Amino acid sequence: MRIKFGFTQGLNVARLGLDETQILTAAQMADRLDYDSVWAMDHSNVPQWKNAVVNDAWLMLAAIGAVTRNVELGTCVTDAIRRHPSAIALSTITLDRITNGRGVLGIGAGEAQNVVDFGIEFSKPVTKFKEQLEVIEKLFESDPDNRVNYEGQYYKLVNACLQAASVRKPRPPVYIAAGAPKTLELCATYGDGWIPIGYTPELFKAHANIIKDHAKKLGRDLSGFQFANDVDIYFSEDGEEAWNKMKNAVKVSLYKPELLKVHNIPQSSEFDFRKYFTEYTMDKPELMEAMKKAALxxxxxxxxxxxxxxxxxxxxxxxxxxxxxGTNHFIIRFWGDGYFKNIEMFGKKVIPYFRDQQKK
Known part of the structure; x- marks a missing residue:
């Protein structure tokens, strides 16, 4: 299978405060440099950087689609808490249609910082997520001659349908952000791909095997499944200096109970990861500070x-x-100075290496 390479315009771009024109330029560079995909962060805000420009991911992807011809375009990742899953399904199909079959839905269970400040309840996210995926799947298959029904605890469809068919068949790909047993099982059940973030190779392999085991039980063929991976890259002439600048931030991105377990690292008794995940918002910076301390x-x-x-x-x-x-699709977050230079260097020095390896 071809190893794919893309990049996400996420927290790294938010930190730099890049505007829409710069984001479009980066995507056009990717289209020329043999990248496979471009992804957009779907946040309402980023509490840690007040000067960040945070736009709507779906509108940005539509704009990127208008100035590119080759790269796949996806959310990394969206959630269906802020929008009804019917809106997510229709946005995905619309993106796929206007980009001639390049739309991808990257979706996760959501996080508190995008919803709590706006008066949206953040409770039972995984239970709701399962229903959201089921509703989206049903609506992907719907049309006026094939109306669908759904009766869940949180969502309901009554003779519902969408009136736009995707270009890609049977549907646009769905990549699921998952990092715990229940969400990994959902990924194996409903996903065409997996997008984890903040992983070591050991944790990636362990969780990829969980997905494979669940898929085997379901009788699913994962031969075309995209085991994607959101990874950080920092080009520098002095790797040690760059590492010293980045290491604490890297540890924060990695800190999660599953990683601690795989690497036999004791969990801090003073830090409640679940509390951080469900309560971290613009008004609670102390939770991020506690996370930073525990991650050390x-x-x-x-x-x-x-x-x-x-x-x-x-x-x-x-x-x-x-x-x-087991990674077969890299979604890069470029850090350090020279964002455009980094995109170019990866496209001219790294991607060709792997393309040549695959020819051998």
Missing amino acids: QIPDSVARTAIGVGSPDDVIEMLERFIKA
């Missing part, structure tokens, strides 16, 4: 395996570790 217990040796830092050769080495762990 991750050893440097573990954290460094998760990031590509230094020269293109160093980055290639990191990507190869994840390929061995």
Whole structure:
């Protein structure tokens, strides 16, 4: 299977405060440099960076679709808490149609910072997520001659249909953000791909195997399944200096109970990860500070395996570790100075290396 490479315009771009014109320019560069995909973060805000420009992901992807011809375009990731799943399904199909079959739905259970500040209840996210995926799947299959019904605890469809068929058949791909047992099972059941974030190769392999085991029980063929991976890359002539700048942030992105378990790292008794996940908002910066403190217990040796830092050769080495762990679609977050330079360097130095390897 071809190894795919894309990048996400997410927290890294928000930190830089890049505007719409710059984001469109980056996407056009990707289209010329043999990238496979471009992704957009779907947040209402990013509490940690007040000067960030945070736009609507779906509108940005539509704009990107108008100035590109080749790259797939997806959300990394959206949620169906802020929008009814029928709106998510229709947005996905519309994006797929206006980009001639390049739309991808990246979707997760959501997080507090995007909903609580706006008066939207954030409770039972995984239970709701299962229903959202079921509703979206039903609506993807609907049309005026095939109306659908659904009766759930949170969502209901009564003779419902959409009146736009996707270009890609049988539907646009659905990549599911999952990192815990219940959501990994949902990914195996409903997903065409998986998008984790903040992983080491060991954790990636362990969770990929969980997805494969669930799929086997369901009788699903995963031969075309996209085991994607949202990874960080920091090009620098001085890899050690760059690592020292990044390591604490990398540890924060990695800190989660599942990673601690895989690497036999004791969990801090002073930090409640569930509380952070369900309550972190603009008004509660103390939860992020507690997260930063707890994450310091991750050893440097573990954290460094998760990031590509230094020269293109160093980055290639990191990507190869994840390929061995099962990754077949990389979604890059470029950090450091020179965002456009980084996109170009990866496109000219890293992607060709792997294209040549696949020819052998």
